[in-house]
Amino acid sequence: MKKALVIIAGAVGVEVIDVILKLMAIGGLKPDSEVLSWPVDLALHKNPGITGDMAIPLFVIIPLTAVVIFVLARWAWRNRQEKMMMAVGAGVVVIGALGNLVDRVVNGFTTDYLIFFRLSAINLSDILIVAGAILLIVYTRDNPQSTK
Numbered sequence: 048m049k050k051a052l053v054i055i056a057g058a059v060g061v062e063v064i065d066v067i068l069k070l071m072a073i074g075g076l077k078p079d080s081e082v083l084s085w086p087v088d089l090a091l092h093k094n095p096g097i098t099g100d101m102a103i104p105l106f107v108i109i110p111l112t113a114v115v116i117f118v119l120a121r122w123a124w125r126n127r128q129e130k131m132m133m134a135v136g137a138g139v140v141v142i143g144a145l146g147n148l149v150d151r152v153v154n155g156f157t158t159d160y161l162i163f164f165r166l167s168a169i170n171l172s173d174i175l176i177v178a179g180a181i182l183l184i185v186y187t188r189d190n191p192q193s194t195k
Contacts, residue, residue: 051135058142065171072160092159092168136182143175
């Protein structure tokens with residue numbers, strides 16, 4: 048239980064840092080269309096869609112994201128006793144997804160600021176989503192009986 052609370056508290060802390068970095072990016076970072084350093088740079092990238100700038104209209108992505116967040120959060124809450132680490136993984140995904148959802152609602156896009164190899168733009172919310180998914184995968188692989 049203590050480990051789960053530490054992970055969730057850490058994810059919330061990362062999300063708070065992400066909000067601050069998003070505000071700083073919007074307020075002062077150069078746009079990613081300018082020449083960037085290699086392999087990593089800080090720049091403002093306004094992602095209008097989802098992964099890889101795949102354009103999906105906000106009227107589709109916002110409700111879809113809200114439904115996914117609700118389903119994952121409800122599943123995590125219901126399974127927090129029997130499948131605690133799976134619930135923690137789902138909770139970390141929810142925290143990251145909430146960060147990007149709020150960004151889309153407030154700004155009309157997701158604010159990315161970490162540019163890798165001049166090709167990939169991400170933020171800390173994205174990292175939380177991937178980390179939570181990895182937790183779910185690893186726990187499920189190591190505990191196949193817990194998926195039943």
